[in-house]
Every structure is written in structure tokens, then in C-alpha cells.
Amino acid sequence: MRLAVIPGDGIGPEVVAEGLKVLRAVAPDVESTPYDLGASRWQRTGELLPDTVLDELRQHDGILLGAIGDPSVPPGILERGLLLRLRFELDHHVNLRPARLFDGVRSPLAGPGAIDMLCVREGTEGPYVGNGGVLRRDTPHEVATEVSLNTAFGVERVVRYAFERAVARPRKHLTLIHKTNVLTHAGSLWSRTVEEVSAEFPEVTVAYQHVDAASMFFVTDPGRFDVIVTDNLFGDIVTDLAAAVTGGIGLAASGNLDASGTNPSMFEPVHGSAPDIAGTGVADPTATVLSVGLLLEHLGRADQARKVNAAVAFDLSTRDPQAPVRTQEVGDRLAALAGG
Amino acid sequence: MRLAVIPGDGIGPEVVAEGLKVLRAVAPDVESTPYDLGASRWQRTGELLPDTVLDELRQHDGILLGAIGDPSVPPGILERGLLLRLRFELDHHVNLRPARLFDGVRSPLAGPGAIDMLCVREGTEGPYVGNGGVLRRDTPHEVATEVSLNTAFGVERVVRYAFERAVARPRKHLTLIHKTNVLTHAGSLWSRTVEEVSAEFPEVTVAYQHVDAASMFFVTDPGRFDVIVTDNLFGDIVTDLAAAVTGGIGLAASGNLDASGTNPSMFEPVHGSAPDIAGTGVADPTATVLSVGLLLEHLGRADQARKVNAAVAFDLSTRDPQAPVRTQEVGDRLAALAGG
Ligand SMILES: CC(C)[C@H](C(=O)O)[C@@H](O)C(=O)O
Ligand SMILES: CC(C)[C@H](C(=O)O)[C@@H](O)C(=O)O
Numbered sequence: 001m002r003l004a005v006i007p008g009d010g011i012g013p014e015v016v017a018e019g020l021k022v023l024r025a026v027a028p029d030v031e032s033t034p035y036d037l038g039a040s041r042w043q044r045t046g047e048l049l050p051d052t053v054l055d056e057l058r059q060h061d062g063i064l065l066g067a068i069g070d071p072s073v074p075p076g077i078l079e080r081g082l083l084l085r086l087r088f089e090l091d092h093h094v095n096l097r098p099a100r101l102f103d104g105v106r107s108p109l110a111g112p113g114a115i116d117m118l119c120v121r122e123g124t125e126g127p128y129v130g131n132g133g134v135l136r137r138d139t140p141h142e143v144a145t146e147v148s149l150n151t152a153f154g155v156e157r158v159v160r161y162a163f164e165r166a167v168a169r170p171r172k173h174l175t176l177i178h179k180t181n182v183l184t185h186a187g188s189l190w191s192r193t194v195e196e197v198s199a200e201f202p203e204v205t206v207a208y209q210h211v212d213a214a215s216m217f218f219v220t221d222p223g224r225f226d227v228i229v230t231d232n233l234f235g236d237i238v239t240d241l242a243a244a245v246t247g248g249i250g251l252a253a254s255g256n257l258d259a260s261g262t263n264p265s266m267f268e269p270v271h272g273s274a275p276d277i278a279g280t281g282v283a284d285p286t287a288t289v290l291s292v293g294l295l296l297e298h299l300g301r302a303d304q305a306r307k308v309n310a311a312v313a314f315d316l317s318t319r320d321p322q323a324p325v326r327t328q329e330v331g332d333r334l335a336a337l338a339g340g
Numbered sequence: 341m342r343l344a345v346i347p348g349d350g351i352g353p354e355v356v357a358e359g360l361k362v363l364r365a366v367a368p369d370v371e372s373t374p375y376d377l378g379a380s381r382w383q384r385t386g387e388l389l390p391d392t393v394l395d396e397l398r399q400h401d402g403i404l405l406g407a408i409g410d411p412s413v414p415p416g417i418l419e420r421g422l423l424l425r426l427r428f429e430l431d432h433h434v435n436l437r438p439a440r441l442f443d444g445v446r447s448p449l450a451g452p453g454a455i456d457m458l459c460v461r462e463g464t465e466g467p468y469v470g471n472g473g474v475l476r477r478d479t480p481h482e483v484a485t486e487v488s489l490n491t492a493f494g495v496e497r498v499v500r501y502a503f504e505r506a507v508a509r510p511r512k513h514l515t516l517i518h519k520t521n522v523l524t525h526a527g528s529l530w531s532r533t534v535e536e537v538s539a540e541f542p543e544v545t546v547a548y549q550h551v552d553a554a555s556m557f558f559v560t561d562p563g564r565f566d567v568i569v570t571d572n573l574f575g576d577i578v579t580d581l582a583a584a585v586t587g588g589i590g591l592a593a594s595g596n597l598d599a600s601g602t603n604p605s606m607f608e609p610v611h612g613s614a615p616d617i618a619g620t621g622v623a624d625p626t627a628t629v630l631s632v633g634l635l636l637e638h639l640g641r642a643d644q645a646r647k648v649n650a651a652v653a654f655d656l657s658t659r660d661p662q663a664p665v666r667t668q669e670v671g672d673r674l675a676a677l678a679g680g
Contacts (some may be wrong), residue, residue, distance in 0.1 A: 139492065145671070150484045182424070219448050
């Protein structure tokens with residue numbers, strides 16, 4: 001397995017080191033190549049994602065990313081120039097975010113019940129396309145626009161992916177989240193697409209929720225969700241909600257997939273670079289390790305993925321929730337469990 | 341006080357009847373005129389909001405609305421043709437949604453702490469403007485767009501309103517919620533506007549949260565929020581989250597304000613028409629009564645508003661949370677408390 005690794009900023013390098021430790025414990029054949037991208041490279045060189053680096057990344061089987069970002073960088077530079085550019089250039093149209101409440105993990109909800117959902121967020125369209133502008137900036141007549149672009153091609157492929165995942169799960173249930181009563185144009189395309197594709201998956205039951213009502217259900221009844229499919233911006237919000245009710249972004253893994261397999265997919269913990277705790281050795285690498293699990297699953301290494309996920313599940317169920325996290329100790333434990 | 345009343349659909353008429361009962365108990369001078377608008381009028385006549393009705397509504401000091409909607413109506417018809425049309429025609433640029441965890445109310449959070457926030461959601465711009473379209477519908481080449489429009493005029497007036505509310509509250513804290521790192525054009529206008537207006541309110545401390553991170557804080561630490569200002573779509577989501585963590589939309593009140601006073605403002609419970617329980621007498625009218633409190637406050641009747649709010653607070657703190665709600669009994673109790 002040829003793996004490109006982007007440790008990035010803040011706690012990124014620390015959690016990636018542990019993720020690689022666990023990966024190597026189950027997949028000794030990994031050849032990893034580090035790429036220096038992120039806030040510090042931009043500050044040193046002004047470079048975000050040189051084309052030559054992008055070309056090299058394309059030559060890999062997968063990419064593992066730690067975290068990108070630093071408060072000293074103005075908003076949008078690293079996001080649009082690096083993180084989102086990677087998603088768009090590598091056609092990561094499936095942004096995959098599982099959210100499961102593991103045994104031993106405390107939810108902020110009083111009665112969370114069993115939570116085990118898979119959010120399938122569109123990754124290359126919607127309000128994220130960067131189609132917008134400003135007219136008469138800094139005058140009383142300023143107008144700023146943002147355009148959400150949604151194509152049949154783009155919606156259909158992510159909806160089909162979500163159905164494929166749903167049909168393979170015990171509950172076989174899919175919820176579309178949108179705001180069809182207000183965003184009637186995009187909403188209609190999403191609704192019609194779900195309806196059409198559902199004909200190919202008669203075993204899958206389908207539900208629809210407006211994003212506002214859905215957000216409430218994440219708090220009052222998250223167990224109702226199995227697979228969720230939604231657009232890029234709604235997905236950004238509801239996947240963080242899903243993470244919050246299942247123990248926080250310290251445990252939230254994600255995959256940015258080109259489901260066609262043309263480009264390498266990229267796996268990253270959802271948490272950011274957390275510069276406040278960088279270097280102190282207390283960042284929880286579990287989300288990165290779970291992202292490694294997604295990487296292995298995506299590459300068809302189901303046995304190895306299962307070992308990683310089982311190690312995390314066991315470790316979480318036996319951790320003392322009061323004890324402080326030590327990044328390396330967690331990595332050591334998980335590597336031993338997964339590899340042993 | 342000349343009040344236009346739109347009972348609407350489902351449980352709307354039931355909760356509005358109780359809201360009016362409480363209103364009359366504190367403000368005997370109310371002259372109310374009912375307007376038949378909503379799903380049933382549309383189904384009978386095809387009419388949504390005739391211009392003559394709109395003209396009549398304009399002649400009032402305020403509008404009280406119950407709920408609009410029925411599953412038999414395709415998504416968007418009543419929303420775009422009636423609810424949103426009212427907001428746009430009457431320039432309801434401030435969508436005001438307080439969220440307070442009253443004593444005696446159970447939150448779905450394990451440790452909610454004290455929650456008392458005021459969400460100021462923009463009401464006439466953003467992705468709600470209905471600017472979008474569909475190209476090549478029902479073909480594999482379909483493209484659907486939604487345009488978010490944001491103007492200096494529109495953002496500035498709602499941001500200023502939010503600061504005015506923040507400075508009048510004990511904590512004097514304001515949080516802007518947006519997604520400036522992705523929606524860079526609109527985000528920049530919102531950020532710059534908050535920065536500029538903040539110079540006029542040096543006592544107010546200002547924070548910023550991306551909407552995804554903010555959504556998590558609604559679950560993990562809602563007590564951090566005091567006044568929130570945000571755009572129309574983000575506001576739709578986070579106000580429902582705020583409602584969820586403070587006991588649900590059964591208690592969530594809202595005001596759609598033309599803060600300039602040119603047009604009458606409109607007050608409505610956030611819950612929908614709930615057709616499943618319509619006619620059974622179990623809908624909770626408390627959100628409508630709290631909306632009446634907002635109406636009174638908006639009309640400068642602070643003493644009457646206080647009586648209504650105090651009645652609700654007392655009643656909630658003494659209600660048996662297990663006992664089923666009876667719509668009329670709650671209305672009777674609140675009217676007696678507020679008027680006595
Ligand atoms: C950093 C940001 C661009 C990104 C997003 O909005 O997609 C992040 O919030 C995420 O969810 O991966
Ligand atoms: C019914 C719908 C148009 C409305 C909105 O999205 O604003 C509702 O959700 C609300 O929050 O008042």
C-alpha cells in the first residue's frame with residue numbers, strides 16, 4: 001500500500017504518528033510518504049498545494065491527513081486553497097462520516113440510546129463550489145452572493161453510494177436531509193433523485209427530514225438515523241452534530257472518497273489542529289485511528305479494518321473516562337490490540 | 341391594539357385560541373380580526389395570500405399566527421407562497437427566537453446548565469430569497485442552483501439590532517455564527533459588518549463560531565451563548581437546536597419583526613401544524629403564549645409582557661412533567677396567572 005501522509009498543523013503530526021503506528025501493526029506492507037502542507041508551509045513559502053505535489057499525491061493508493069489550520073491564517077485561505085482544493089481536484093464526492101456511540105463513551109445527551117449512523121455527505125458541490133462574489137465592497141451598497149450548484153450527475157452518484165451502503169446494513173434505512181420547502185430548486189433535484197434511485201433498492205426504507213427538524217432529532221432521538229444522505233453544507237453541520245452526541249470530534253473519523261476509484265481517497269479525523277494543546281501530548285488519536293479503519297475498509301482490506309475498529313471499541317470500553325488522555329499511550333495500546 | 345390573527349392549519353387554531361385567552365387577560369383592549377389563510381384555504385380556493393388580505397394585514401399593530409402546513413400540500417407552496425411571502429412583503433428582517441431553559445423543564449442534555457439565549461436570525465435575505473433555478477430538468481444534465489443574497493443594508497440592520505439587544509442584557513455578549521471559511525464572500529460581509537457595528541457598542545464582547553462548531557456547542561455547552569446573530573438559513577437550524585436543548589419546539593416562541601416599525605410584526609410558535617394531534621386537545625399552547633409575550637414586548641407593553649412571561653415560568657416550574665398536556669387547561673391556568 002502506497003500511502004501519502006499529510007501530517008499538517010497543530011496536533012496533526014502527533015495524531016498521525018499514532019494512526020500510522022496502528023496501521024503498521026495490521027498492515028506491515030505500508031509504504032508511507034510524508035507531504036509538508038498546511039499553515040506552516042504557507043507561512044514559510046506562500047505555497048498551499050503546488051501542482052507537482054498534487055500530481056504526486058495522485059500516484060498513491062490513499063491519503064492520510066492529520067489537521068490543517070492555524071489561527072494566524074485568515075479564514076478561507078487554507079480551506080479553499082488546500083483542504084477543499086484536495087476534495088475538488090481528487091473528486092472526493094463522498095464525504096463519509098460514521099457516528100457510533102461506543103460502549104464506555106459518555107454522550108452529552110441524558111438518554112442517548114443506541115446510536116450507529118453513517119452520514120454520506122456530498123463533497124464536491126452545493127454551496128461549497130466557491131461560486132460567489134462581492135459587488136461594491138465596503139460601501140453601503142455592497143452585495144455578496146454564494147451560489148449552491150447541484151447537478152444530476154453529482155447528486156445521483158452520492159445518492160446511489162448512500163443506497164449501496166444502506167442496503168448492506170442491518171436496518172437498511174436511508175434519510176435524506178435537505179430543506180426542500182425553501183430551497184425548492186436544489187431540494188427538488190435531491191428529492192427526485194432519491195425517489196428514482198430508491199426504485200433500484202426496494203429493500204431500503206426511505207425517510208425525509210428538513211435540516212432544521214433533523215437537527216432536533218440529533219438531540220432528541222439520534223437512534224432513528226441509520227444512513228443519512230445530504231448536501232455538502234447541511235452535511236457539514238449534521239455530521240458535527242452526530243459527532244457531538246457520540247462523544248465529540250475527538251472520536252469522529254472521516255473519509256473523502258472518490259467512489260469511482262479514479263483518484264486516491266483521503267482519510268482524516270474531523271477535529272481541527274487544536275493549536276492550544278499541540279505539543280502537549282494530550283490529543284486523542286482515536287479519531288485518526290478510526291480514519292485508518294475507514295482507509296483499510298476502502299482499500300478492500302476488511303480483515304485489517306475490523307482489527308483496527310475492534311481495538312478501538314475494546315479500548316474505549318475499558319478506558320477510565322476520568323483519566324487524562326496521553327496521545328502515545330493510546331496509540332501504543334491500540335497498536336498492540338490491533339496487531340496482537 | 342388592533343391584532344390580525346391567522347390561526348392556520350392543524351393545531352394552529354387550538355393554540356391560538358389559548359394565546360388570545362392569555363392576551364385578553366392582560367390586555368383587555370385587544371381587537372382581533374381572524375384571517376383564514378393556510379393549507380385549507382389553498383385547497384378550497386387555490387389562494388395563498390391575496391393582495392387584498394395583505395393590504396388588510398398591514399393595517400394592524402401586530403399579527404399572531406398559529407401554524408401553517410399540511411402533508412397533502414407539496415413542499416414549498418405554503419412556505420414560499422404564504423409564510424415566507426409574509427416575511428418578505430412585511431420586511432420582517434429580524435427573526436427573533438429566545439431560548440431559555442425554564443425551571444421545571446427537562447432538557448435532553450445530561451448537564452444542560454443554565455441556558456438563556458436570544459437568537460437574532462436574519463429574515464429577508466440569504467439562501468431564502470428564492471433566487472435559483474433548474475436547467476435541463478429531468479435529464480442527466482440537470483443543474484439546480486440556489487443563490488444566497490446578502491446586502492450591506494440587510495446585514496447591517498440585523499447586526500445592529502442584535503447589538504442593541506446584547507447591550508441591554510446582563511452578559512452583553514454577542515456571537516456571530518456563519519461559515520466564513522467556506523462561504524468567503526457572504527462570510528466576509530457578515531464579519532466586517534459585525535466588526536464595524538461593534539465599535540458603536542464597546543461594552544459588548546463579540547465571539548465568532550463556524551456553524552458546524554457552533555452546532556456542537558449547542559449540545560455540549562449551550563450556556564456559552566447569550567445573543568446570537570446569524571443568517572437566515574444558519575438561523576433556521578441553530579434556532580431549532582436551541583429549542584431542542586431547552587425542552588423542544590413545544591416551548592419555542594418567535595417574532596418576525598420589522599424593527600423599523602413600518603410594517604406590523606408577526607408572532608408565531610416555532611412548532612408546525614402537527615396534523616397528527618390536531619383536534620385531540622393535547623397541543624401545548626405555551627409557545628404561542630410566549631409568542632404573545634414577544635408581541636406585547638414589541639409593542640412597548642413591558643408590564644403586560646412581564647405578566648405573561650412570569651405566568652409561563654411559574655406554570656412550567658409547577659407542572660407535573662409526566663401529566664399529559666390539555667390545551668385548554670394550560671390556557672386557562674396561564675390566563676388566570678397572568679391576569680390575576
Ligand atoms: C475546514 C472546513 C473547510 C471543513 C468543511 O467545512 O468541510 C470542515 O469543517 C469539515 O467538516 O471537514
Ligand atoms: C416553514 C419554514 C419556511 C420556516 C423556515 O425555514 O424559516 C420554519 O422552519 C421556521 O423556522 O420558521
